[in-house]
Structures are given as structure tokens and as C-alpha cells.
Amino acid sequence: MALIIPVIFIFVFAFAVIKKVAVYDCFTEGIKEAFNFTVSLLPCLAAIFMMCALFEASGLSDGLTKLLSPVFGFLGIPPELTKLVLIKPFSGSGSLAYLNEIITAYGADSYIARCACVCFGSSETVFYISAVYFAGIKVKKLAMPIACVLVATFVSTIVACLVCKIM
Amino acid sequence: MNVIFTAVFIASMVAIAISAPDKLLSSLLGGAESAAKMSLTLFCIYAVWMGLSKLAEKSGLSKQMARGLKPITRRVFKTDDETANENLAMNVSCNLLGLGGAATPFAVKAIGELEKQGNSFAQKLLFVINATSIQILPTTVIALRAGAGSAAAADIFLPSLICTAVSTGLAVALYLAGNKLWR
Numbered sequence: 001m002a003l004i005i006p007v008i009f010i011f012v013f014a015f016a017v018i019k020k021v022a023v024y025d026c027f028t029e030g031i032k033e034a035f036n037f038t039v040s041l042l043p044c045l046a047a048i049f050m051m052c053a054l055f056e057a058s059g060l061s062d063g064l065t066k067l068l069s070p071v072f073g074f075l076g077i078p079p080e081l082t083k084l085v086l087i088k089p090f091s092g093s094g095s096l097a098y099l100n101e102i103i104t105a106y107g108a109d110s111y112i113a114r115c116a117c118v119c120f121g122s123s124e125t126v127f128y129i130s131a132v133y134f135a136g137i138k139v140k141k142l143a144m145p146i147a148c149v150l151v152a153t154f155v156s157t158i159v160a161c162l163v164c165k166i167m
Numbered sequence: 168m169n170v171i172f173t174a175v176f177i178a179s180m181v182a183i184a185i186s187a188p189d190k191l192l193s194s195l196l197g198g199a200e201s202a203a204k205m206s207l208t209l210f211c212i213y214a215v216w217m218g219l220s221k222l223a224e225k226s227g228l229s230k231q232m233a234r235g236l237k238p239i240t241r242r243v244f245k246t247d248d249e250t251a252n253e254n255l256a257m258n259v260s261c262n263l264l265g266l267g268g269a270a271t272p273f274a275v276k277a278i279g280e281l282e283k284q285g286n287s288f289a290q291k292l293l294f295v296i297n298a299t300s301i302q303i304l305p306t307t308v309i310a311l312r313a314g315a316g317s318a319a320a321a322d323i324f325l326p327s328l329i330c331t332a333v334s335t336g337l338a339v340a341l342y343l344a345g346n347k348l349w350r
Contacts (some may be wrong), residue, residue, distance in 0.1 A: 030221025
């Protein structure tokens with residue numbers, strides 16, 4: 001599986017050489033686009049990260065975690081995972097740090113850690129993606145699609161906790 | 168997004184004003200700092216992948232791939248535009264290979280192309296698919312578990328596949344249903 005990346009790179013470069021593309025010029029042009037793209041993202045990222053930092057520092061996120069743990073427990077989601085499930089839609093790096101904590105605390109092969117890994121691997125940072133994808137679009141109306149994604153992600157979390165018990 | 172942002176921001180500010188008013192400014196600055204760091208990381212990822220994708224684009228490789236996938240993307244996203252289909256095809260292929268970082272620039276380009284045609288259905292469908300993660304191989308998580316000394320780091324492969332399928336399938340179904348009800 002580790003070979004996928006080298007194979008893709010070599011294949012694309014070789015193909016470009018065969019087609020007589022000016023590889024250096026072209027590669028740099030792509031990076032220039034990447035630069036402009038990153039700069040255009042920065043305002044959205046800054047605003048969202050500020051919101052997340054504030055939410056975390058205000059203690060609201062801990063309060064919400066405590067409030068929701070029993071509900072999650074009822075649905076078969078271990079209370080240890082509540083915070084991970086709540087953070088994931090907002091912050092990839094934040095939830096990755098938290099996932100790491102869970103793995104170290106409970107051991108990589110424990111039920112909790114495996115559950116956490118499956119939840120993490122099968123969900124995405126919904127709000128971050130919505131900000132990035134629609135950064136340049138004026139009319140958004142994203143409430144409905146975001147709601148669909150969040151509901152589906154939550155259901156798949158419940159499924160993850162079930163499946164990990166069996167497998 | 169405006170509503171959520173404002174609501175969370177105001178609620179957090181009120182709560183922090185009560186519990187620890189001196190932390191308000193520092194947490195905002197901290198957030199901005201992590202955004203700046205994040206954009207540096209993102210630039211590195213995008214530089215590599217957009218450089219490569221430019222090569223694929225100029226050499227006609229992505230056009231050929233898009234041609235192969237066009238029957239699918241055209242039907243699913245209801246668009247005939249060539250550039251949009253090309254980007255959609257690349258986005259889906261990158262996602263399936265677990266190259267999430269590579270998939271994003273294509274999605275953004277595709278959304279830009281779809282905007283020109285006023286095809287907001289496809290824009291949102293693409294978002295729904297990407298936001299529920301359609302990767303087949305959760306490379307990051309497997310690497311993380313292996314690093315923590317797991318006996319069988321890849322044994323979460325099958326559960327992950329099931330959950331990814333459930334979340335994407337359900338989200339698309341909900342979106343299509345919601346789309347019908349709204350109009």
C-alpha cells in the first residue's frame with residue numbers, strides 16, 4: 001500500500017515527459033495556484049479557529065461534553081468518546097490530538113481506542129470543509145447539507161461502536 | 168454558517184466573561200495563531216499536490232481519467248461541463264485512494280466551475296460526499312495505531328469501511344430527500 005504514492009508520482013512525471021510538458025514551469029505554476037488558494041483560505045480559517053479556541057476556553061465545550069455523555073451512553077457510544085465526537089466536525093488537528101490521548105491512555109488495542117479510531121477515520125471536519133469549499137461562493141444556503149452530514153456522521157458513530165464490539 | 172458562527176461566538180464570549188475574562192483575548196489570538204500554522208501546513212500539502220496535478224492537467228492525463236469516469240460523474244452531478252467533470256473525477260479518485268489533502272483543491276476548482284453554471288445541486292452534493300469521508304484506507308489512523316504499538320494496526324480497516332459507507336450513503340440519501348422536500 002505504501003507504494004501507491006511513489007507509483008502515482010513517477011507515473012505522472014513520466015507521462016508528462018512523454019507528452020513533452022515543460023515539467024519545471026508547469027510544477028511551479030501549480031504551486032503558485034496552491035499559494036493563492038491558501039491565502040484565500042486564511043480569513044475563513046482564522047475566523048473558525050478563533051471560534052473553536054473561544055468555545056474550548058470558555059468551558060462550554062466541557063459543559064456540553066458532560067451534558068451529552070449520558071445521552072451518548074444510552075445510544076451505545078462510550079462516554080470517553082463524547083469529546084472526540086463533538087470536536088471532530090470542527091477541528092481536524094484538535095481531534096487528532098485528542099485521539100492520540102485516547103490511544104495512549106487506553107492502549108492501541110483496547111475497545112475504546114479502536115472505536116475512537118474508526119470514528120475518527122470515517123468522519124470529516126465538516127465545518128472546516130464547508131468553509132474551505134464555499135469560500136468563494138456568494139449564495140450558500142448550507143444549513144440543509146450540513147445537517148444531513150452531521151446526522152449521517154452521528155449514525156455512523158453509533159454503528160462504529162456496535163461494529164467494534166463484534167469485530 | 169453565519170448563524171452558527173454568531174451564536175457560538177456570543178455564547179462563548181458571555182461564558183468566558185463570567186468564568187475567566189482575562190482569557191478572552193489570549194484564546195482569540197491563540198486561535199488565529201493556529202490558523203496561521205494550519206495554513207502553512209496546508210500550503211505544503213497543496214504545493215505538492217497542485218504541482219503534481221498541474222502536470223497531470225497539462226499532459227492531458229487528468230482529461231483521460233475524467234473521460235473514463237465521465238459517465239458516472241455526469242450522471243451523479245448532473246453536469247456536462249468538461250472542466251467541472253475533470254475536477255470532479257480527480258476529487259473522487261483522490262478520496263478513494265485516501266489522499267484527502269490532494270482531493271480538496273480539485274473540489275474547490277470543481278465548485279468554482281459549477282458556480283459558473285449555477286449548479287448548486289452538484290456543489291452541495293460534492294460537499295456532502297466529501298464531508299462524510301469516502302476514503303477506503305484510513306492511512307492516518309493506521310499509522311497512529313502502529314506507532315502506539317498496536318498488535319494489528321490495520322484491523323480497523325473493515326469497521327472503518329462499513330462506517331464510511333454508512334455515513335456517505337445515509338448523508339447522500341438524506342440530502343436527495345431534503346432536496347426534493349425543499350422545493
